[in-house]
Amino acid sequence: MNSQIDFHAYPDAHGRFGDYGGIYVAETLMAPLAELTAAYERLRKDPAFIAELDRDLKHYVGRPSPIYEAERLTRHVGGARIVLKREDLNHTGAHKINNTVGQALVARHMGKTRIIAETGAGQHGVASATVAARLGLKCVVYMGAVDIERQKINVYRMRLLGADVVPVTSGSKTLKDALNEAMRDWVTNVADTFYIIGTVAGPHPYPQMVRDFNAIVGREAREQMLEGYGRLPDVITACVGGGSNAIGLFHAFLNDKDVRIVGAEAAGHGIETGQHAASLAAGRPGVLHGNRTYVLADENGQITETHSVSAGLDYPGVGPEHAFLKDAGRAEYVGITDDEALEAFHLLARTEGILAALESSHAIAQAIKLARELPKDALVLANLSGRGDKDVHTIAAREGIEL
Amino acid sequence: MSDNRLDRRFAELKSAGRTGLIPFITAGDPSPDGVVALMHALVDSGADVIELGVPFSDPMADGPVIQHASERALARGVGLKQILAWVAQFRARDNDTPIVLMGYLNPVERVGYPEFARRAVEAGVDGVLLVDCPIEESAVLAPLREAGLKQILLAAPTTANDRLARLCEAAAGFLYYVSFAGITGASHLNTQDIAARVADIRARSAAPVAVGFGIRDAQSAVAIAAFADAVVIGSALVDTLAGAQDADEAVRRAGQFLSPIRAALDARH
Numbered sequence: 001m002n003s004q005i006d007f008h009a010y011p012d013a014h015g016r017f018g019d020y021g022g023i024y025v026a027e028t029l030m031a032p033l034a035e036l037t038a039a040y041e042r043l044r045k046d047p048a049f050i051a052e053l054d055r056d057l058k059h060y061v062g063r064p065s066p067i068y069e070a071e072r073l074t075r076h077v078g079g080a081r082i083v084l085k086r087e088d089l090n091h092t093g094a095h096k097i098n099n100t101v102g103q104a105l106v107a108r109h110m111g112k113t114r115i116i117a118e119t120g121a122g123q124h125g126v127a128s129a130t131v132a133a134r135l136g137l138k139c140v141v142y143m144g145a146v147d148i149e150r151q152k153i154n155v156y157r158m159r160l161l162g163a164d165v166v167p168v169t170s171g172s173k174t175l176k177d178a179l180n181e182a183m184r185d186w187v188t189n190v191a192d193t194f195y196i197i198g199t200v201a202g203p204h205p206y207p208q209m210v211r212d213f214n215a216i217v218g219r220e221a222r223e224q225m226l227e228g229y230g231r232l233p234d235v236i237t238a239c240v241g242g243g244s245n246a247i248g249l250f251h252a253f254l255n256d257k258d259v260r261i262v263g264a265e266a267a268g269h270g271i272e273t274g275q276h277a278a279s280l281a282a283g284r285p286g287v288l289h290g291n292r293t294y295v296l297a298d299e300n301g302q303i304t305e306t307h308s309v310s311a312g313l314d315y316p317g318v319g320p321e322h323a324f325l326k327d328a329g330r331a332e333y334v335g336i337t338d339d340e341a342l343e344a345f346h347l348l349a350r351t352e353g354i355l356a357a358l359e360s361s362h363a364i365a366q367a368i369k370l371a372r373e374l375p376k377d378a379l380v381l382a383n384l385s386g387r388g389d390k391d392v393h394t395i396a397a398r399e400g401i402e403l
Numbered sequence: 404m405s406d407n408r409l410d411r412r413f414a415e416l417k418s419a420g421r422t423g424l425i426p427f428i429t430a431g432d433p434s435p436d437g438v439v440a441l442m443h444a445l446v447d448s449g450a451d452v453i454e455l456g457v458p459f460s461d462p463m464a465d466g467p468v469i470q471h472a473s474e475r476a477l478a479r480g481v482g483l484k485q486i487l488a489w490v491a492q493f494r495a496r497d498n499d500t501p502i503v504l505m506g507y508l509n510p511v512e513r514v515g516y517p518e519f520a521r522r523a524v525e526a527g528v529d530g531v532l533l534v535d536c537p538i539e540e541s542a543v544l545a546p547l548r549e550a551g552l553k554q555i556l557l558a559a560p561t562t563a564n565d566r567l568a569r570l571c572e573a574a575a576g577f578l579y580y581v582s583f584a585g586i587t588g589a590s591h592l593n594t595q596d597i598a599a600r601v602a603d604i605r606a607r608s609a610a611p612v613a614v615g616f617g618i619r620d621a622q623s624a625v626a627i628a629a630f631a632d633a634v635v636i637g638s639a640l641v642d643t644l645a646g647a648q649d650a651d652e653a654v655r656r657a658g659q660f661l662s663p664i665r666a667a668l669d670a671r672h
Contacts (some may be wrong), residue, residue, distance in 0.1 A: 301513030
């Protein structure tokens with residue numbers, strides 16, 4: 001690893017993280033993105049905006065979220081101590097709300113009256129519908145028709161919150177296509193519409209802005225570890241689809257050279273089967289959704305369909321900062337299969353009384369693997385990015401149980 | 404005189420006082436067998452330049468008509484290699500009509516920029532329009548420009564003034580003005596606004612200005628022709644071709660669609 005790099009100095013003024021990131025969009029979106037960048041640059045340094053955001057995070061989201069040492073899980077595994085950052089305890093049940101609260105405030109300051117969002121598992125859609133309801137903004141959520149079918153509860157939650165959920169039937173009818181459709185909406189309605197992207201992908205300034213709003217996860221966890229254990233963890237881990245919860249946890253630790261960083265991608269049925277969503281482990285650099293990053297594509301450069309038991313990780317790209325961290329050797333990215341994630345889900349449920357989201361179960365599985373390799377006095381910090389209530393039907397169906 | 408077909412063609416149009424007609428088709432739709440015949444049919448019906456769409460799995464800037472055409476072409480296995488082979492085949496009979504490939508970066512990036520540039524020039528391509536590659540990111544396209552391919556740039560109603568100056572300065576082949584903020588295939592043309600903007604661009608740019616998005620028939624083409632060097636027609640044509648049962652019918656439909664537009668443009672004088 002290059003110890004000279006200041007990992008907190010990215011992105012540069014062009015929105016680039018080394019070779020990755022940037023702005024790869026149609027000409028019509030260049031001006032709205034410049035307008036957004038200017039507004040965000042101003043607001044992120046504005047003490048009144050920061051105070052407003054902090055207030056919302058404390059009183060509406062319920063921050064800070066605790067860290068919790070999973071002692072029975074640790075004993076069961078028989079290795080290093082496993083500590084969980086409890087983002088599942090946030091309002092709406094996942095880290096996604098950190099970002100939507102922030103972007104909704106930016107939208108309001110910019111005078112936008114309409115919010116659009118894309119969603120895969122529905123968590124970001126719910127988090128967007130939530131903040132839109134609270135601020136009295138109109139909200140349209142684009143969601144792949146396939147995902148609508150497998151995440152019915154979240155679809156209904158969004159509708160209860162007053163959002164209009166629009167099924168996307170183009171392409172693979174999943175998250176990537178929902179993102180395409182949201183971009184098309186934005187390009188058509190730029191005057192009054194604010195697009196809340198849910199992950200650290202998309203054109204600049206989104207990868208930076210979404211990271212900044214989620215970075216509170218790592219800032220809190222870093223302080224909580226120092227306070228509770230008197231030292232930093234030896235290794236931190238999080239699941240990576242687009243990568244927003246992972247970058248949220250990782251960012252505060254990037255310049256702590258002794259902290260090992262491991263991202264867990266969705267290996268689906270196994271990377272060797274081709275049915276997975278491990279863009280960093282099995283993809284190559286390319287351009288998708290407005291940024292240069294690692295993508296899963298065929299020999300003609302067409303983006304391939306992905307597979308994961310978890311809809312939230314089912315994405316053929318990844319945030320450009322993760323691509324940069326991989327190439328720089330600062331973070332490792334490994335695959336966790338569907339079966340490994342499900343096993344971790346059940347183990348955490350039975351040893352700790354916590355139902356983790358299927359996405360987060362990938363991080364738990366990785367934490368278990370790491371704990372097994374490390375000495376008993378080592379500390380493994382994993383981001384429990386969301387709760388698993390939304391996945392109960394999926395898990396029951398896999399086990400042949402009708403609810 | 405330039406050895407690029409685009410420059411030659413726009414010089415001819417200018418001296419003849421004609422408005423250029425630029426049809427867009429998605430390569431491989433409605434049928435991979437009939438692409439080359441379809442291209443010749445477009446020229447026979449009055450096309451001055453052909454825009455050949457390279458299908459992409461995630462066409463963010465396109466409306467449903469071109470999305471679906473791309474999906475159909477991809478389902479039939481159409482890729483860049485085959486598209487370049489069609490261009491080369493077209494060139495055997497037509498060495499004059501400029502061809503612009505229009506699409507997204509990733510398929511080109513996969514081939515590799517220097518390799519793509521070499522193969523495209525060899526096949527007889529004249530220009531490349533990559534929708535998701537704004538001028539700020541176009542350093543990667545240097546090998547294309549060095550090989551003689553024109554990088555067609557876009558300007559939009561939302562383009563800020565200082566950027567527009569930069570685009571006008573860098574424009575090569577022609578500058579493509581997007582007539583409204585939206586996706587391909589939508590239609591809310593406000594001719595007055597477009598006219599004012601295009602006049603501004605023409606005053607600043609040495610390159611000719613083609614207007615696209617929202618032009619679907621002779622009437623809208625003539626309205627735009629009053630102030631543009633060329634008109635681009637995409638979704639309306641792709642939609643017309645979509646229902647064709649076979650390659651012959653696609654050729655007939657192309658002629659029936661394009662000929663009246665050509666005639667209306669020429670009747671302006």
